[in-house]
Amino acid sequence: MSASTRSGPQLSRGEFGLLVLGLLHRRDMYGYEIVAELRRSTEGAIDLPEGTVYPALRRLEREGLASGYWVEAPGAAPRRRYYKLTQAGEHALATGMDDWHRFKVAADAVLGQ
Amino acid sequence: MSASTRSGPQLSRGEFGLLVLGLLHRRDMYGYEIVAELRRSTEGAIDLPEGTVYPALRRLEREGLASGYWVEAPGAAPRRRYYKLTQAGEHALATGMDDWHRFKVAADAVLGQ
DNA sequence: TCTAGGTACTTGGCAAGTCTATGTATGACC
DNA sequence: GGTCATACATAGACTTGCCAAGTACCTAGA
Numbered sequence: 499m500s501a502s503t504r505s506g507p508q509l510s511r512g513e514f515g516l517l518v519l520g521l522l523h524r525r526d527m528y529g530y531e532i533v534a535e536l537r538r539s540t541e542g543a544i545d546l547p548e549g550t551v552y553p554a555l556r557r558l559e560r561e562g563l564a565s566g567y568w569v570e571a572p573g574a575a576p577r578r579r580y581y582k583l584t585q586a587g588e589h590a591l592a593t594g595m596d597d598w599h600r601f602k603v604a605a606d607a608v609l610g611q
Numbered sequence: 612m613s614a615s616t617r618s619g620p621q622l623s624r625g626e627f628g629l630l631v632l633g634l635l636h637r638r639d640m641y642g643y644e645i646v647a648e649l650r651r652s653t654e655g656a657i658d659l660p661e662g663t664v665y666p667a668l669r670r671l672e673r674e675g676l677a678s679g680y681w682v683e684a685p686g687a688a689p690r691r692r693y694y695k696l697t698q699a700g701e702h703a704l705a706t707g708m709d710d711w712h713r714f715k716v717a718a719d720a721v722l723g724q
Numbered sequence: 725t726c727t728a729g730g731t732a733c734t735t736g737g738c739a740a741g742t743c744t745a746t747g748t749a750t751g752a753c754c
Numbered sequence: 755g756g757t758c759a760t761a762c763a764t765a766g767a768c769t770t771g772c773c774a775a776g777t778a779c780c781t782a783g784a
Contacts, residue, residue, distance in 0.1 A: 513718075514742080520722040530761050540717035549743055552763065557741090576750060576761040595722055602715060604653035605626075609633040609708055627771080643732050662772050665733065670770090689732040689779060 514546060515554050516594040519583065522564055523591055528578035529555055555581055563587035627659060628667050628676075629707040632696065635677055636704055641691040642668055668694055676700035 521532055529552050537545050558564040564581040571578055583591070634645055642665050650658050671677040677694040684691055696704070 517718060517721050523723075528761080536721065539720060543713045543717035544721070547743060548762075549745080549764080550741080553741080571761085575759095578761065598718070598722070600656045604656035605630060605711070607652060608630050608649065608657070609711070641732080660772060661733075662735085662774080663770085665735090666770085666772095684732085686780075688730095691732070 513598075514550060515558060516591070516598060517544065518551070518554055518558065519563065519587055519591040519594065522581055522583045522587065526580045526582045528569075528580045530578070555579075558587065561586075563590050626711075627663065628671060629704070629711060630657065631664070631667055631671065632676065632700055632704040632707065635694055635696045635700070639693045639695045641682075641693045643691070668692075671700065674699075676703050 517536065518532060521527055521535060527535065529548065532555075533546060533548060533551050555564065555566070559566050559581065562584060564587050565584055566579050566581045569578050569580050630649065631645060634640055634648060640648065642661065645668075646659060646661060646664050649664075668677065668679070672679050672694070675697060677700050678697055679692050679694045682691050682693050
């Protein structure tokens with residue numbers, strides 16, 4: 499045997515899920531919009547493909563952190579699946595931001611700022 | 612098709628590899644020492660099990676970012692496999708820290724600091 | 725002497741997340 | 755009619771992270 503007892507989650511897995519939670523905290527959004535908004539607001543620094551975002555949204559929904567609903571788009575564009583943070587999602591966001599902050603500080607310490 | 616051309620790596624992939632590179636930049640280290648040092652210097656915020664660190668070291672070596680060498684331990688303790696950053700490793704560290712910094716800023720912007 | 729615990733590395737295998745690529749469908753524009 | 759943008763979906767590959775277990779040796783203590 500080896501390795502002591504481990505504690506909380508190690509981040510870096512589901513980090514993108516946290517970002518999505520952060521966006522949904524502002525307002526309800528749909529997948530395609532999230533991709534665009536992420537790219538826009540980070541000036542391309544974070545550029546997640548649809549193949550990452552859609553599964554992430556389904557994950558969040560499956561885990562009860564967000565709930566989705568269909569909205570017919572104006573005109574006759576493709577309908578959109580909007581997602582809304584649940585209360586559990588708000589809580590997970592708070593916890594996740596805490597973890598993120600601790601991780602950031604720790605990583606910076608290791609990397610020499 | 613969709614989603615424009617993607618650019619560099621998205622970080623959060625190989626983030627732990629970056630931390631290891633950061634440690635090796637200070638001085639040559641061996642696996643068990645890295646586990647302990649990471650835990651110590653981050654006050655437990657980053658606590659990687661051996662099952663994560665040893666494979667990571669092998670990965671770095673396979674990719675030419677670090678080179679390993681055996682050292683007989685003083686006394687008659689188990690021998691240690693030390694790792695040293697290669698030039699490519701130093702370069703990858705610099706690039707990785709750049710990416711990390713950009714990611715951090717972008718993520719904080721999304722999360723509202 | 726027997727046991728426990730620390731050091732140190734290794735490996736198998738699963739679970740999960742990410743990304744590429746591709747597909748569907750629609751409407752707008754030229 | 756062809757192209758582009760919107761919008762969602764998913765299969766499959768790849769990578770990572772981690773648990774769990776094992777090997778081997780040494781020291782300390784009962």
